[in-house]
Amino acid sequence: MSDVQAETPTVADFARTFRRIQAEIHKMIIGHEQAVEELLSALFAGGHVLIEGVPGTGKTTLVKTLGLALNLSFNRIQFTVDLMPADITGTRVILSGEDGRREFTFQPGPAFCHILLGDEINRATPKTQSALLEAMAELQVTVSGTTYRLKPPYFVMATLNPIEMEGTYPLPEAQLDRFLFKVRLNYPDEGELTRIISSTTGPDDAGIQPIFHADEAPGQVEGLKKLVREVMAAPAMEIYAARLVRATQPQNSRFVTDEAKAVHDEMVNRYVMFGSSPRGAQALILGAKVRALLDGRANIAREDIEQVAVSALAHRIMLNYAALSDGIDAAHIVERVIKSVRAAKV
Amino acid sequence: MRINSLALQHAIFYALAIMIGAGAVVFASAYLLSPLVFLIGSVAIFFIAAVGIAGAIRAGWRMRASAAQAAAIADERAELKGRLSTIVALANNENRGSLWSYLVEDTFGRQDEFAPAKIERRRVSRGIYPLAGALMLAALAYPISKIKRAPQIIPGGGQDDLTVDLDDLHLRPADPGDESGMPVTADAATMRRLEDKLARQSATGGDAAGNSLNQLVNRARDMAGDLQNKLTGQQAASPHRLNLRLADAGGDQDRNEIHRAPDQQKNKRGEVAGQFKQDQPKSNRELDLPPEDDSRQPNSQPSPGGNGEVGIESNAGKDNPNQDDSATDKSIQQSGENSSNGGEAHGIGADPDSLFGAPAPSKLGNEGFEIAIEARPVDHGPKGAGHAYVPPKVRTPLSLEQEPDEPVARTAVPADDRTTIKRVFER
Numbered sequence: 001m002s003d004v005q006a007e008t009p010t011v012a013d014f015a016r017t018f019r020r021i022q023a024e025i026h027k028m029i030i031g032h033e034q035a036v037e038e039l040l041s042a043l044f045a046g047g048h049v050l051i052e053g054v055p056g057t058g059k060t061t062l063v064k065t066l067g068l069a070l071n072l073s074f075n076r077i078q079f080t081v082d083l084m085p086a087d088i089t090g091t092r093v094i095l096s097g098e099d100g101r102r103e104f105t106f107q108p109g110p111a112f113c114h115i116l117l118g119d120e121i122n123r124a125t126p127k128t129q130s131a132l133l134e135a136m137a138e139l140q141v142t143v144s145g146t147t148y149r150l151k152p153p154y155f156v157m158a159t160l161n162p163i164e165m166e167g168t169y170p171l172p173e174a175q176l177d178r179f180l181f182k183v184r185l186n187y188p189d190e191g192e193l194t195r196i197i198s199s200t201t202g203p204d205d206a207g208i209q210p211i212f213h214a215d216e217a218p219g220q221v222e223g224l225k226k227l228v229r230e231v232m233a234a235p236a237m238e239i240y241a242a243r244l245v246r247a248t249q250p251q252n253s254r255f256v257t258d259e260a261k262a263v264h265d266e267m268v269n270r271y272v273m274f275g276s277s278p279r280g281a282q283a284l285i286l287g288a289k290v291r292a293l294l295d296g297r298a299n300i301a302r303e304d305i306e307q308v309a310v311s312a313l314a315h316r317i318m319l320n321y322a323a324l325s326d327g328i329d330a331a332h333i334v335e336r337v338i339k340s341v342r343a344a345k346v
Numbered sequence: 347m348r349i350n351s352l353a354l355q356h357a358i359f360y361a362l363a364i365m366i367g368a369g370a371v372v373f374a375s376a377y378l379l380s381p382l383v384f385l386i387g388s389v390a391i392f393f394i395a396a397v398g399i400a401g402a403i404r405a406g407w408r409m410r411a412s413a414a415q416a417a418a419i420a421d422e423r424a425e426l427k428g429r430l431s432t433i434v435a436l437a438n439n440e441n442r443g444s445l446w447s448y449l450v451e452d453t454f455g456r457q458d459e460f461a462p463a464k465i466e467r468r469r470v471s472r473g474i475y476p477l478a479g480a481l482m483l484a485a486l487a488y489p490i491s492k493i494k495r496a497p498q499i500i501p502g503g504g505q506d507d508l509t510v511d512l513d514d515l516h517l518r519p520a521d522p523g524d525e526s527g528m529p530v531t532a533d534a535a536t537m538r539r540l541e542d543k544l545a546r547q548s549a550t551g552g553d554a555a556g557n558s559l560n561q562l563v564n565r566a567r568d569m570a571g572d573l574q575n576k577l578t579g580q581q582a583a584s585p586h587r588l589n590l591r592l593a594d595a596g597g598d599q600d601r602n603e604i605h606r607a608p609d610q611q612k613n614k615r616g617e618v619a620g621q622f623k624q625d626q627p628k629s630n631r632e633l634d635l636p637p638e639d640d641s642r643q644p645n646s647q648p649s650p651g652g653n654g655e656v657g658i659e660s661n662a663g664k665d666n667p668n669q670d671d672s673a674t675d676k677s678i679q680q681s682g683e684n685s686s687n688g689g690e691a692h693g694i695g696a697d698p699d700s701l702f703g704a705p706a707p708s709k710l711g712n713e714g715f716e717i718a719i720e721a722r723p724v725d726h727g728p729k730g731a732g733h734a735y736v737p738p739k740v741r742t743p744l745s746l747e748q749e750p751d752e753p754v755a756r757t758a759v760p761a762d763d764r765t766t767i768k769r770v771f772e773r
Contacts, residue, residue, distance in 0.1 A: 008444075010448070011445065011448055227445075230443040230444050230445045231443075231445060232432050232436055232442065232443060232445060232446070232449060233432075234428060234431050234432040234435040234436065235435055236414075236418070236431060236435065237428065237432075292427075295427070296452075297427060297428075297429065297449075297452070298445035298446075298448045298449040298452065299427075299428050299429055299432035299449055300428065300432075301421075301427035301428035302428065303427065304427075
């Protein structure tokens with residue numbers, strides 16, 4: 001513990017730390033390798049993750065395990081219809097002091113932590129959902145006119161239950177856009193399920209070992225996040241990311257300008273109502289930088305961008321009813337966009 | 347550096363290949379094609395070659411690579427995952443971050459992977475193959491020229507006297523500045539008749555559009571022929587001074603001169619102040635007559651619409667002196683438009699002056715002075731060397747009862763009907 005890296009982490013330190021965290025998580029989480037990698041990538045890229053999965057696939061366990069492995073504070077909020085914003089951000093309550101005087105004191109909510117799990121976020125009202133927006137985007141909450149800073153690192157993981165959609169409130173696009181990646185947890189296969197059964201029904205505990213000291217963990221994670229930002233992106237790669245994002249936007253959209261330079265795919269024009277926002281390009285580059293560090297490089301490559309494209313762009317694309325009726329999902333659109341842009345010889 | 351060298355080689359090799367290939371094709375076609383086809387083909391090849399060369403240069407220009415493009419190529423071929431591209435792109439950027447040195451060292455450690463020999467193994471562009479092909483094509487064109495080189499015949503070469511039928515001459519004024527003509531001398535009467543024929547052709551030469559088109563075609567043919575001569579190395583006929591005599595102006599002796607020496611006439615027929623006609627090769631056979639003794643045999647039968655009618659008419663003239671006299675009366679008035687009413691099917695036999703026998707000797711004689719006129723041989727090109735002059739078609743309205751494609755069979759004509767028949771043919 002704590003021997004992972006020096007003060008200023010190097011590329012090798014990053015990759016080694018990343019793999020160690022992965023290994024600790026996989027002591028508890030069977031399978032979901034790609035999901036775990038994307039989760040950690042989002043963490044070190046400074047973003048938040050939306051996890052979509054059916055019940056019982058280990059969403060909560062995954063977040064808890066991550067908190068244990070990083071030795072960071074962890075909170076969980078079960079979103080329900082009657083959940084209020086103050087239940088997330090905290091509220092001012094009247095407390096009696098030692099001298100007997102009563103005064104309003106801010107009582108922090110569960111948002112005040114390093115890792116926050118919002119379970120089934122789509123079951124809360126939009127008002128409550130939006131309470132997370134400020135915290136996720138600006139690392140601060142405002143209660144009764146007073147702004148309170150959140151301590152970095154701050155990592156929000158929200159889960160979506162794709163079934164039992166009655167009585168749910170789908171996340172608005174603005175809130176979806178604030179999640180760096182959307183990770184999908186599928187059902188485990190037979191081998192993974194067997195391992196899950198044997199590892200969770202026995203007497204032995206998984207024994208998650210924290211990678212960092214509790215007092216050093218925030219600094220260590222922030223150091224790794226800073227290293228990610230140091231990774232270099234050539235202008236050609238930035239242009240490639242930009243063209244990928246623009247290619248997700250349908251040609252007939254009234255919000256699209258300068259159509260001449262954009263790469264257009266017929267499937268996008270047919271099935272996409274709104275394409276990715278500029279945050280999608282940022283997510284592409286940041287995710288690619290993490291991938292580059294994991295590969296031992298200080299520069300991003302086109303392959304890095306393409307590897308994170310589905311996670312970074314799919315949830316930012318709004319499909320129309322034609323796509324729903326034809327069974328087209330956003331991931332398929334993103335894959336088509338990658339092929340189109342690659343064929344256009346950017 | 348190597349990539350740019352290959353791009354330059356690509357442009358040069360392809361351009362050279364196109365030029366050499368096109369030149370070889372034009373050179374070979376100069377031997378194989380007739381002048382007009384050669385001209386059209388050469389123009390087409392010229393344009394295709396120009397487009398091809400422009401395309402080759404454009405492709406070479408596109409193949410050239412800047413430092414960033416070369417780095418991208420190296421990244422792709424050596425699987426460096428953007429290392430070189432990033433270094434090249436950010437080399438002049440001051441805010442490169444703390445990982446810059448790591449990137450440079452990491453890339454430098456892989457320098458063996460992106461050595462120029464590994465990135466681009468070729469030193470010579472693939473354009474060398476089409477260039478080699480073009481050179482082979484050019485090498486093949488030379489034997490073709492040797493095989494197809496026809497013996498050069500300079501019409502009029504070594505001949506001072508040229509006897510032609512006035513009807514076989516197509517007259518047109520010499521082009522200004524055209525010095526390729528052949529000075530021709532003739533007696534005053536001959537020159538007068540030539541001038542008359544020229545004047546008549548100018549007056550009744552048909553529609554202007556057709557004439558101008560013919561002139562254009564003739565000029566194009568001339569130009570193509572000259573170009574072919576230059577390419578094949580054959581010289582156009584040098585302007586010889588010819589003493590021109592008309593076949594019908596010197597009596598039987600002159601007229602029969604055509605019959606006696608058909609082979610010579612093939613190369614001697616000419617166009618006054620212009621060029622010889624060569625677009626009706628069928629007339630080669632028309633002039634390919636038996637020797638004088640054979641043509642005068644009485645059992646020679648006319649062949650309606652066939653070849654060799656000239657000789658047959660001569661026999662008829664010998665057999666019937668009256669007819670000969672009739673023809674003699676008309677011989678002075680002989681004109682070009684009368685001669686070929688029946689077109690090729692009738693030939694000279696359709697001449698109203700010789701309908702009933704050989705024409706009488708012309709009353710015109712040699713006045714003893716010469717006038718130089720321009721003319722040049724008909725068959726001066728490599729392809730046309732074997733062709734003889736073909737009398738031009740003259741548009742003359744036919745009789746309503748006459749079938750244009752079925753010449754009237756020659757039969758014994760009653761003396762009373764001869765005048766009528768002659769009028770019909772004179773139309």
